[in-house]
Amino acid sequence: MLYNCKSADDVLETIKKHAIEMVDLRFADLPGLWQHFSVPPRALDLDSFAEGVGFDGSSIRGFQEIQESDMMVVPDPATAFLDPFTEAPTLVLICNIRDPITQQPYSRDVRQVAQKAETYLEETAIGDVAYFGPELEHFVFNDVRYDQSTNYGYYEIDAVEANWNAATGSSPNLGHKLRPKEGYFPVPPADALQDARTHMVSLLEAIGIEVEAHHHEVATGGQGEIDMRYAPLTRMADNVMIYKYVVKNVARKRGMTATFMPKPLFGDNGSGMHVHQSVWKGGQPIFAGTGYAGSSDVMRHYIGGLLKHAPALLAICAPTVNSYRRLVPGFEAPVNLGYSARNRSAACRIPMYTADPKAKRVEFRCPDPACNPYLAFAAMLMAGLDGIRTRIDPGEAIDKNLYDLPPEELVKVPSAPATLEEALDALEADHQFLLAGGVFTKDVVETHLAYKRTREIDEIRLRPHPYEFVLYYDV
Numbered sequence: 001m002l003y004n005c006k007s008a009d010d011v012l013e014t015i016k017k018h019a020i021e022m023v024d025l026r027f028a029d030l031p032g033l034w035q036h037f038s039v040p041p042r043a044l045d046l047d048s049f050a051e052g053v054g055f056d057g058s059s060i061r062g063f064q065e066i067q068e069s070d071m072m073v074v075p076d077p078a079t080a081f082l083d084p085f086t087e088a089p090t091l092v093l094i095c096n097i098r099d100p101i102t103q104q105p106y107s108r109d110v111r112q113v114a115q116k117a118e119t120y121l122e123e124t125a126i127g128d129v130a131y132f133g134p135e136l137e138h139f140v141f142n143d144v145r146y147d148q149s150t151n152y153g154y155y156e157i158d159a160v161e162a163n164w165n166a167a168t169g170s171s172p173n174l175g176h177k178l179r180p181k182e183g184y185f186p187v188p189p190a191d192a193l194q195d196a197r198t199h200m201v202s203l204l205e206a207i208g209i210e211v212e213a214h215h216h217e218v219a220t221g222g223q224g225e226i227d228m229r230y231a232p233l234t235r236m237a238d239n240v241m242i243y244k245y246v247v248k249n250v251a252r253k254r255g256m257t258a259t260f261m262p263k264p265l266f267g268d269n270g271s272g273m274h275v276h277q278s279v280w281k282g283g284q285p286i287f288a289g290t291g292y293a294g295s296s297d298v299m300r301h302y303i304g305g306l307l308k309h310a311p312a313l314l315a316i317c318a319p320t321v322n323s324y325r326r327l328v329p330g331f332e333a334p335v336n337l338g339y340s341a342r343n344r345s346a347a348c349r350i351p352m353y354t355a356d357p358k359a360k361r362v363e364f365r366c367p368d369p370a371c372n373p374y375l376a377f378a379a380m381l382m383a384g385l386d387g388i389r390t391r392i393d394p395g396e397a398i399d400k401n402l403y404d405l406p407p408e409e410l411v412k413v414p415s416a417p418a419t420l421e422e423a424l425d426a427l428e429a430d431h432q433f434l435l436a437g438g439v440f441t442k443d444v445v446e447t448h449l450a451y452k453r454t455r456e457i458d459e460i461r462l463r464p465h466p467y468e469f470v471l472y473y474d475v
Contacts, residue, residue, distance in 0.1 A: 001082040002208030003091075008049035011077045014091065015041045021088040025053060025073050026241075027095045028110050030062025030444075030451060031319070032372025033475070034241050038090070049075055052098050062451050063108060071106065072098040079238055081207045085249045094238055107441050110374035114234040117378035120437035126298070126388055127279035127286055130381050133230035133361070134240060136369045137271035140193055140222040140251050140258045146469035153466040157264060161192040162221035178220040180268055191216045197224050200250045204228070207246070209239050219269040222256075230276060233377050240373040260369035261472045262318070263325035270326030270333065273369040275317075276351070277380060278361040288357030292397050293341035293350040299362065303339050303348050304394035305387020306364055306380065309433055310337050310347060311417050311426035313383055317367035317376045319452060321420050321460050322472045326368060334365035337414040338398040345401050347416065348394075366416055370475040375448075379434060386433040421457060424449055 003014045015023070023044050026036040037055060044053075052072030057063040063071070073095035083090040097109035105112045122128050139159075146155035158165070166177045176189045188194050197214040204211055210229035217223035226247070228239055244260060251258035263270035278287045279302070289296030295303075306313070318327060327333050339348035339362075349363040367376055386392070398413065417423040428449055434440035460467055 001084075001206055003080045003082070004208075005077040005080040007077050008046050008075075011049070011075070011080055011091070011093070012044070012046070014080065015044070018082070018091075019089060020091045022086070022090040024083060024086075024090050024092045025075060025095050026092060027073055027097060028241060028372060028374060029060045030108060030110060030372065030447060031475075032110070032370070032375070033061075034245060035060055044075075049077065052095075052100070054100065057097075057106075061455075062447055063106075070100050072100050074098050081242075084203045084206065084246070085253070094241070107443050108447060110372055111234065111237070113440060113444065114237050114374040114378045116437065116439045117381050118233050120439050121279070121381065121385065123437060124385060124389065126385060127281040129280050130233045131230045131278050131280065131361075132233055132236040132377050132380075133228065133276035134236065134367075134369075134373070134377075135225055135227050135272075135274045135276075136240065136243060136260065137217050137223060137225045137273070138247055138258055138260050138369065139219070139264055139271065140196060140224060140247075140256050141264075142222075142256055144257050144259075144473065146466060146473065148463055148467045148470050153464040155466045155469040157221065159221035161190065164221075178216075180220050181218055183216050183220050183223055183269075184218045185215055193222060193224055196250060196254055196256070197226060199254070200246050201226060203246050203250065204243060207242060209242060217269070217271075219265055221265060221268070223269065223271065230278075233381060234374070237373040237377055240369075244369070259473050260475050261469075262320065262323045262368040262370050264469075264473070271369055272326065272333065272365065273317075273367045273371065273376075274349075274363050274365045275367055275377070275380060276361045276363045277377075277384070279384070285357050285360055287362070288360040293352060294355065294357075294360055295350060296360075298388055299350075299360065300394055301387045301391050302384035303362055303387065304392030305383040305385065305390075305433075306348055306362070307337050307339065307394055307414075308387065308392050309383040309430060310366060310414075311423060312430040313379055314366055314417055315420070315423040315427035315452070316379045316448065317364075317371050318423065319372070319420070319448075320368075320370045320468075320472050320475070321456060322468045323368050323370060324417070324419050324423075325468075327366070327416055327418070335416045336398075337416060339394055340397050340399050343399060343401075346398060370472060375444075378439060382434050382436060382439055386436070420452065424452055424457075 052074040057071035075093035079094035097106035143158040214226040287299035334347040340346040341350045
């Protein structure tokens with residue numbers, strides 16, 4: 001349930017009115033996982049919303065060293081909702097992070113990076129709101145086992161609807177298995193997860209997140225997608241965190257397990273996060289025009305910024321070693337850095353479902369749901385704004401299937417990085433556009449680079465391939 005609180009007083013009144021027994025304070029770490037701790041209602045007062053509530057920042061990935069561990073969470077009243085999974089009535093509040101010594105916003109607080117991006121958009125006078133509409137794909141499995149030790153390493157996945165179970169001796173085996181790459185839009189009984197996704201959608205709607213559609217996705221073995229209605233940048237990043245929480249917990253309640261890992265299945269489609277985005281000013285869309293596919297010059301320059309900075313963006317938007325198992329040709333993954341209308345083989349697509357100017361937007365198809373949505377959305381906006389500010393030409397649109405281009409033509413189209421290492425190198429070389437307006441800081445960029453290189457790339461180098469499951473299944 002969404003409570004529509006606007007102030008600290010509203011939250012405190014809601015706690016009393018609805019007999020709330022626990023308050024859960026949540027925030028995202030630098031890699032993008034939700035963290036939380038809970039306090040009884042009596043521990044929350046008006047000062048908590050002004051000064052914050054203390055916690056140990058040294059135990060959070062990408063945050064503080066142990067000698068400077070004291071930090072504060074500051075709840076945002078507008079984010080209050082009732083947790084649909086806890087036994088005791090629990091009010092959830094999404095928080096910002098503050099340094100208790102300086103009383104300033106914490107530079108590595110990813111939510112405040114997103115908020116600064118929205119402020120910077122207004123300061124540029126290009127627009128006053130950026131809308132984001134991500135399409136997060138995920139997998140729901142019936143059984144997952146993985147481990148890594150000195151003398152062995154493995155992972156094993158099972159899903160009742162998957163094609164590999166067609167010949168199993170389970171009793172009864174009722175058939176109706178999804179063949180590889182044929183999971184898009186089949187009805188039940190082949191789609192065994194219709195009721196589970198509907199359960200997820202019902203809870204999201206109850207929390208206040210509007211959903212436009214849900215369906216099975218291309219891969220066999222439990223791939224699905226739930227499409228949320230677009231929202232302003234920070235609000236949508238909050239919604240992504242709630243969406244992941246709901247999907248994972250509904251699956252668990254139904255005896256299954258969900259993951260947003262980009263590529264859990266070898267040889268089948270991975271999970272992307274295609275991100276629709278547009279900029280408005282004074283209540284009017286500024287991406288609509290009379291140019292190619294109904295676009296404005298502003299929109300094409302925004303696309304130019306996305307394409308120019310795409311290699312660097314992927315260090316944030318496709319931020320795991322496993323992300324680059326997905327970004328390979330042949331699985332609808334956008335490895336070619338071009339743009340087009342309707343063309344899902346290009347990195348940037350201009351959807352053409354309607355001629356309504358309000359629907360004019362660009363879909364950036366490279367990101368995946370392992371990313372931190374606060375950083376990813378902010379980075380995409382900053383790339384697009386850089387394109388508008390410097391009038392970056394995106395070049396000619398490519399209205400061809402890029403996967404089928406002959407080599408002599410394909411070589412003319414830039415490609416996305418093939419590994420996380422390449423993407424991190426690109427970010428190190430090209431991040432000035434992120435620093436504009438103080439949205440990102442050098443500290444955030446350098447901490448992200450160091451974390452990914454030491455905590456992920458170096459660890460995987462030292463261990464066999466299955467270690468990716470240990471690192472990434474919980475994203």
